[in-house]
Each structure stands twice: as C-alpha cells, then as structure tokens.
Amino acid sequence: MSSLSRNAVSLALLGVLLLAACEREERSYRGEPVGEVKPGAIVQGTLYAGAPSPPPPQRREYEGNAYHVSEGKRLFEWFNCSGCHAHGGGDIGPPLMDEVWIYGGELENIAATIVEGRPNGMPSFRNKIPDQQLWQIAAYVRSMQREVRKDVAPGRDDHMAVTPGEQNQPVTPPKPGGVASPSSEGRGP
Amino acid sequence: MPARAIAAPAASPPDDGNWVMAAKNYASTRYSELDEIDTNTVRDLQVSFTFSTGVVRGHEAAPLVVNGTMYVVTPYPNKLYALDLTKPGAPTKWTFEPRPAASAQGVACCDYVNRGPAFADGRIFINTLDAQTIAVDAETGRELWRTKLGDINKGETMTMAPLVVKGKVLVGNAGGEFGVRGWITALDAETGKIVWRAYNTGPDTDVLIGDDYKPFYDKEKGKDLGVSTWPPNAWEIGGGTVWGWISYDPELDLIYHGTGNPGPWNPEQRPGDNKWTGGIFARNPDTGQARWFYQAVPHDLYDYDGINELILLDMPWQGQPRKVLIRPERNGYLYVIDRSSGEVLAADPYFPANSTKGVDLKTGLIEYNEEKHPRVGKVVRDICPTAPGAKDWNPSAFSPKTGIVYIPHNNLCMDWESVEANYIAGTPYVGANVKMYAGPGGNRGTFTAWDPGQRRKVWELKEDLPLWSGALATAGDLVFYGTMDGWFKAVNAGSGELLWRFKTGSGIIGQPISYRGPDGRQYIAILSGVGGWAGAIVAGDLDPHDASAAKGFVNAVSDLPQRTTKGGMLYVFALPQRR
Numbered sequence: 001m002s003s004l005s006r007n008a009v010s011l012a013l014l015g016v017l018l019l020a021a022c023e024r025e026e027r028s029y030r031g032e033p034v035g036e037v038k039p040g041a042i043v044q045g046t047l048y049a050g051a052p053s054p055p056p057p058q059r060r061e062y063e064g065n066a067y068h069v070s071e072g073k074r075l076f077e078w079f080n081c082s083g084c085h086a087h088g089g090g091d092i093g094p095p096l097m098d099e100v101w102i103y104g105g106e107l108e109n110i111a112a113t114i115v116e117g118r119p120n121g122m123p124s125f126r127n128k129i130p131d132q133q134l135w136q137i138a139a140y141v142r143s144m145q146r147e148v149r150k151d152v153a154p155g156r157d158d159h160m161a162v163t164p165g166e167q168n169q170p171v172t173p174p175k176p177g178g179v180a181s182p183s184s185e186g187r188g189p
Numbered sequence: 190m191p192a193r194a195i196a197a198p199a200a201s202p203p204d205d206g207n208w209v210m211a212a213k214n215y216a217s218t219r220y221s222e223l224d225e226i227d228t229n230t231v232r233d234l235q236v237s238f239t240f241s242t243g244v245v246r247g248h249e250a251a252p253l254v255v256n257g258t259m260y261v262v263t264p265y266p267n268k269l270y271a272l273d274l275t276k277p278g279a280p281t282k283w284t285f286e287p288r289p290a291a292s293a294q295g296v297a298c299c300d301y302v303n304r305g306p307a308f309a310d311g312r313i314f315i316n317t318l319d320a321q322t323i324a325v326d327a328e329t330g331r332e333l334w335r336t337k338l339g340d341i342n343k344g345e346t347m348t349m350a351p352l353v354v355k356g357k358v359l360v361g362n363a364g365g366e367f368g369v370r371g372w373i374t375a376l377d378a379e380t381g382k383i384v385w386r387a388y389n390t391g392p393d394t395d396v397l398i399g400d401d402y403k404p405f406y407d408k409e410k411g412k413d414l415g416v417s418t419w420p421p422n423a424w425e426i427g428g429g430t431v432w433g434w435i436s437y438d439p440e441l442d443l444i445y446h447g448t449g450n451p452g453p454w455n456p457e458q459r460p461g462d463n464k465w466t467g468g469i470f471a472r473n474p475d476t477g478q479a480r481w482f483y484q485a486v487p488h489d490l491y492d493y494d495g496i497n498e499l500i501l502l503d504m505p506w507q508g509q510p511r512k513v514l515i516r517p518e519r520n521g522y523l524y525v526i527d528r529s530s531g532e533v534l535a536a537d538p539y540f541p542a543n544s545t546k547g548v549d550l551k552t553g554l555i556e557y558n559e560e561k562h563p564r565v566g567k568v569v570r571d572i573c574p575t576a577p578g579a580k581d582w583n584p585s586a587f588s589p590k591t592g593i594v595y596i597p598h599n600n601l602c603m604d605w606e607s608v609e610a611n612y613i614a615g616t617p618y619v620g621a622n623v624k625m626y627a628g629p630g631g632n633r634g635t636f637t638a639w640d641p642g643q644r645r646k647v648w649e650l651k652e653d654l655p656l657w658s659g660a661l662a663t664a665g666d667l668v669f670y671g672t673m674d675g676w677f678k679a680v681n682a683g684s685g686e687l688l689w690r691f692k693t694g695s696g697i698i699g700q701p702i703s704y705r706g707p708d709g710r711q712y713i714a715i716l717s718g719v720g721g722w723a724g725a726i727v728a729g730d731l732d733p734h735d736a737s738a739a740k741g742f743v744n745a746v747s748d749l750p751q752r753t754t755k756g757g758m759l760y761v762f763a764l765p766q767r768r
Contacts, residue, residue, distance in 0.1 A: 077608075078611065079613070080611060080613050080616040080617060083616050083617030083618075083619060084295065084616065084617060086731075086735050086737045086738040086739070086740075086743075087622075087735045087737050087738075088732065088734075088735050089731050089732040089733065089734060089735025089736075089737065089738030089739075089743060090729055090730070090731040090732060090735070090738050090739070091725070091729075091731070091738055091739050091740060092294075092295060092296070092297065092298065092617070092729075093295070094729065094730065094731075095730065095731055095732035095735070095738065097732050097734060097735060098730075098732050100730070119291050119292065120291050120292070120294045120295070121291070121292050121293070121294035121295020121296065121297075122295060123292075123295060123615055123616065159568075159606055159608065159622060160568045160604065160606040160622045160624065160737075162622060162624060162735055162736040162737035162741075162744075163734060163735045163736070163737075164734070169734070
C-alpha cells in the first residue's frame with residue numbers, strides 16, 4: 001500500500017471515529033466555571049425543612065459528559081486519590097465503587113469531601129485542586145459505582161487491568177441507610 | 190561449644206514466667222520455658238478468660254504480663270488496658286486512652302495496627318499511630334510523659350513495639366509508602382527526652398556513621414552513601430523506616446535493627462543503591478553510632494522492607510563457635526549473619542523466589558532476575574515473592590530444645606506495573622500497580638520449621654490463607670500460631686503434627702505469648718482481630734472488584750470476608766484446674 005493511500009485510509013477512519021464521537025454526545029471541552037463548593041450547595045442528609053431545593057445544576061453538566069469523567073479519571077491518579085483509594089476498591093481510605101457512603105454519595109457530597117477533608121484521615125484538598133477539576137474528579141468517583149450513563153463512563157484501562165472498567169461495573173446506587181456515622185471503628189453499615 | 194544453636198545467653202535470661210517485651214527477650218526467641226502444657230496435656234487446653242478490646246481493626250500486638258498484671262494495647266485509638274490476673278476473670282485494673290489524632294488513620298499504609306507495648310522499671314511504653322511515644326505508670330495507668338516524634342502531615346506514623354535497653358526507649362517511624370525519611374530514636378525512659386536519633390538516609394552525620402563504623406563488605410563502605418546512592422535530594426523522601434523489630438546483645442553491647450523499603454516503590458525514580466534502606470544496622474545503644482551495616486536488597490525493586498525479626502543465637506559454624514543473628518528476610522532467603530562483624534554466613538531460600546537468583550556470600554550481593562525487573566509502562570507477571578514478601582513483620586520463634594526456627598509466612602506471587610509516582614506530602618508515594626495471588630502449590634501461607642545449623646527445612650505446614658500471625662515456641666515441645674480465619678493452633682515442635690486447635694471470633698494476626706499466672710499455672714494468650722495489610726479487605730470493608738485494592742493484597746484474599754469478620758478479642762487458655 002502506498003503511503004498516500006495509507007494516509008487516506010487513516011483519514012477515513014478518523015472521520016468515522018469523529019462522526020461516532022459526534023453522535024455519542026455533544027462535548028463541551030470547557031465546563032462553565034463554578035464557584036468553590038459553598039456549604040449551601042451541600043446536603044448531607046435526606047431530610048429537608050420545607051420542600052427540597054433542586055440540586056445545583058453542575059451535576060448534569062459534569063456527570064453527563066464523557067470528557068469531564070475521563071479527565072476526572074486522569075486527575076484521580078494525578079492528585080493521588082488512587083494512593084489511598086486504589087482504583088475504587090479502597091486501601092487506606094474506604095472503597096468508592098461500592099454503594100456505602102459515610103458522607104453521602106451525591107456529586108456535591110463528594111466534592112465537599114475532597115475540598116473539606118474528613119476527620120478519619122481524608123486530607124483536605126482546599127486550594128489545591130482548581131474548581132473545574134474538582135467537579136470532574138467528583139463525577140468520575142460517581143462513575144465508579146456507575147451512577148453515570150454507560151456511554152459516559154470510562155471503558156477499559158490502558159494500564160494493568162485491575163478492574164473491569166467503569167463502563168462494565170454494575171450500577172450500585174447509594175443505599176439509604178448505607179451511611180455510617182464517622183467513627184474510627186469500622187466504616188461498614 | 191554448644192553442639193547446636195542456643196539463644197545468646199546474655200540476651201535470654203532464665204524464664205521468670207513474665208513476658209515483658211513483645212519478643213520475650215533481647216535475643217527475640219519468643220520461647221517460653223514453661224512446660225506444664227505439653228504434647229500430652231495440650232489436648233485439654235481450654236479458655237480461661239476472654240476480654241473484648243472494643244476496637245475492630247487488625248490486632249497485631251503481643252500482650253505483656255508483669256507480676257500478675259496483663260497489658261494489652263489496641264490498634265488506633267491505641268487504648269492500653271491493664272488486666273488484674275490475680276482476680277477471677279481478670280477484671281480491668283485501669284484503662285489508658287492516649288487519644289491520638291484521628292487524621293493519623295489516613296497515613297497508615299496498612300491498617301491502623303500496633304505491635305505491642307514494652308515494660309521496664311515500673312513503666313509501660315507505647316507508640317501511638319500519630320507518632321508519639323508515651324510512658325505510663327504500670328501500677329496506676331497514670332501518664333508519666335509523652336514525646337511527639339513525627340509529623341503525620343509528612344506521612345509519619347508509629348506502629349512498632351518499643352524496646353527498652355539500658356534506660357533508653359528505642360523506637361522508630363513507619364511511613365515508607367509516604368516518602369518519609371526513616372529513623373530510629375532513643376528516648377530517656379525517665380523523662381522522654383531524645384538521647385539520639387539516627388536517620389537511615391542522608392549524610393553520615395545524620396545516619397550516625399563515624400569512626401566506630403566497620404562494615405564487613407566493601408559495598409557498605411564510602412562517605413555519605415546515604416546521599417550519593419540517590420538522585421539529588423531523593424534521600425529526603427527516601428524511606429528506610431524502622432517499623433519492625435530491634436534485638437540487643439548485652440555482651441557485645443550492640444542493638445540490631447532493620448531498615449524499611451526505599452520510596453517510591455517504582456525503582457526507576459531512584460537509580461542507585463538507595464542506602465541505607467533494605468538492610469540491617471548494628472548500633473551502639475548509648476550513642477546510636479553504627480558499627481556495621483548489611484544491605485540485603487540494594488536498590489530494592491519490590492518493596493522488600495528489611496524490618497523482620499533478628500534472632501540472636503550462638504551456634505557452631507563449620508567447627509567454630511559463632512555469634513549469629515537469624516533473619517528470615519522478606520526477599521525469601523534466611524540469612525545467618527555473624528552479629529559481631531556483619532558477615533553473611535548463609536542466605537538460603539526458604540521460599541521459591543524467582544525475583545532473585547541467589548546471594549553471593551563473598552560480596553554479600555544479591556543477584557536480581559533481569560526477567561522480573563519492573564519497568565514503567567510494562568506489566569511484569571508472576572513475580573515471587575510479593576511486596577509483603579515471603580514473610581512480612583510477623584515474627585518467628587526459636588526453640589533451643591529443637592534448635593529449630595519456626596517461621597510463619599506467605600506463599601504469594603504478584604503482577605507488577607511501575608507507574609510514575611508524584612510526591613504530594615501526606616499522601617502515598619508508591620508508583621506501582623500490584624495484583625497478588627497464591628504462589629506455587631496454591632496454598633497462600635506456609636509454616637516452615639527451619640534448622641539454621643543444617644541449613645534446611647525440617648518440616649512445613651501448608652495453610653490456605655496467608656500467615657500473618659507470629660509464632661510461639663514452648664518447653665512443652667509445642668509451637669503456637671494463628672490463621673487469618675481465626676484458628677489458634679498448637680503443633681508438635683518436632684514433627685509439625687497438629688495437636689490442638691481452637692476457633693477464635695475473628696482472624697488471628699497477633700503474637701501468641703505464654704506466662705505463669707499468679708496461681709502458678711501456665712497460660713497461653715493471643716489477640717484475635719483480623720486486619721493488617723493482609724486483612725485490610727475485612728478490617729476496611731474493601732471491594733474485591735478492584736484487584737489493586739490494599740496495594741494488590743485484596744486480590745489474593747478476596748474470599749476472606751466469607752471466612753471471617755472483624756472484632757478485637759483477647760483469648761487466654763490454660764489446662765483445666767486440678768483438684
């Protein structure tokens with residue numbers, strides 16, 4: 001095959017890939033800037049005084065976007081979340097791929113955990129992670145328990161396959177009652 | 190000259206029935222001279238009393254017994270209990286709560302364990318997870334002093350059992366997975382003031398290498414090797430921690446301690462020998478000055494920490510009496526080292542290692558297997574032994590009656606992928622994806638009886654789960670150890686035959702001890718409570734869908750949650766009371 005025709009084939013392939021990507025979703029490569037997580041944006045429990053207020057709009061934007069989620073996956077390694085949580089199965093910190101949440105499994109809870117830290121050894125990343133990256137990481141954490149759409153969740157890993165890939169994880173929505181009070185003595189329900 | 194190995198006499202005084210340090214004596218034999226419980230009577234062994242520690246993380250500690258009181262220290266929050274053995278049921282005499290910082294839990298690599306207290310001169314000494322050493326009055330439980338020695342924001346914790354030598358409390362830090370700089374420190378037992386501190390990386394002045402330093406091998410000689418065997422400044426975050434065992438020879442007046450792995454695990458980020466990690470130091474206990482050093486794993490490739498126990502024996506070696514130390518090393522070799530000079534007399538495999546090809550006794554150098562060399566961007570498969578080693582921290586016992594060393598250990602292999610580690614203070618500094626599984630034969634643990642004089646295995650017991658408990662040998666010709674699914678076992682010291690077993694409430698990763706009670710009877714005690722690196726899947730409710738969880742250990746023990754549950758409990762056994 002001449003190099004010209006090889007290039008043509010690659011171009012055609014690229015075109016198909018691009019088309020497929022376009023069909024999959026519309027990607028905004030930059031999320032809207034969002035302010036630091038304010039206490040007001042975070043709900044720890046499921047009881048509301050009066051009618052529940054709608055969740056902040058960031059959630060749909062970050063969780064519905066494969067680019068943000070895959071960036072979140074890269075950043076999860078980059079900021080060394082994996083050092084303490086492995087690839088979601090947990091190590092020093094609790095597993096993030098299961099349905100058990102100590103401090104809440106909604107996007108805002110997870111973002112708050114990252115910014116504020118938690119008393120039993122979760123470091124605070126306040127002023128260490130730019131806002132957009134924070135929401136990307138939080139969206140990725142949600143994808144570990146497949147709380148995002150299958151086509152948005154990352155597929156197989158490029159490196160050593162230690163998990164089946166977020167896309168292939170069973171959906172494990174946070175369970176009401178799965179929240180244990182923070183204590184040094186066990187995190188299970 | 191003794192016909193076979195005996196415990197170094199000056200380091201193993203006659204047994205008075207107490208158990209005042211985790212290793213029983215300075216020679217670290219974990220041997221009890223009590224023989225009321227023996228190969229005939231052990232079948233009647235029964236529970237005498239139990240005690241719930243109220244903590245559910247991994248219980249690796251040895252209980253202590255001093256003149257009618259038992260002392261038990263728990264994993265974080267490091268509660269210290271004194272139990273009155275003179276009263277029926279051993280009620281609590283006092284409880285001491287050191288209240289370490291909760292955040293310390295985030296920088297403990299492998300569960301929030303503690304390996305035991307130490308007793309000397311009416312005081313109990315403990316280390317806390319947030320890197321403090323504390324002295325309390327053994328009688329009243331009143332705090333006498335506390336000294337903060339490390340910083341959890343740099344990833345420093347303390348999990349080892351202190352050793353008290355000549356009025357000094359010897360302690361060291363943990364955090365080799367966090368890029369800490371390893372050290373050993375001596376504190377004045379009276380005041381808690383720091384007498385000396387020796388770092389295990391950096392310039393000779395910090396390592397306390399001076400005129401006294403006379404290593405056996407040329408490879409350990411040179412100026413400031415703790416700096417020059419590293420890339421610029423890498424030694425500042427290079428590991429070499431002291432989270433394992435210390436022994437002491439009063440005759441030679443030398444302490445012996447190991448040094449942990451270099452950081453990060455990814456070896457490509459630290460070309461060089463990475464001194465003084467992965468080796469053994471002999472030091473003067475008064476000054477900390479080094480006498481000799483031997484590096485078992487120069488430029489460690491696999492997290493083969495050199496912190497295991499050092500058993501001090503006197504034995505004939507090729508017709509000559511030698512003062513030796515025995516070290517069942519993480520890399521799979523059992524080292525016999527002349528403890529006055531640092532010369533390696535033997536390094537024989539007690540595990541089928543393929544990561545290395547052997548140790549050259551002339552140069553002291555280990556030969557790595559090029560095929561199993563980790564490289565960034567490549568998954569190297571079937572490396573044996575694994576990161577926790579052929580044997581991790583859990584100590585062996587030695588019986589002078591049989592001349593045998595009893596070694597509880599792992600039989601695991603691993604896949605390893607090096608990745609770039611990014612240093613962020615207070616977070617892990619590892620740089621490897623690891624996945625472990627059962628080694629040759631399919632059993633994950635082995636209990637090996639090794640004759641150091643004959644340089645051979647005498648017998649072995651295959652255990653399904655990794656062995657993470659210590660061993661105890663007794664004059665009743667028994668050896669005790671526990672399994673990760675909760676069986677506490679007594680086997681015949683000569684043959685390995687199982688003579689008695691008891692199922693405790695949780696998996697056992699603790700250190701068994703034996704003592705004479707105030708009533709004159711012999712007792713055996715063990716803490717049950719699964720956890721540690723091996724049991725993190727249960728202690729931390731980890732998810733086996735991720736093979737890399739707990740640095741890859743979860744993959745090897747994914748069935749453990751079906752086999753045991755967490756919960757800390759002391760069990761004490763005795764023969765039925767004769768009437």
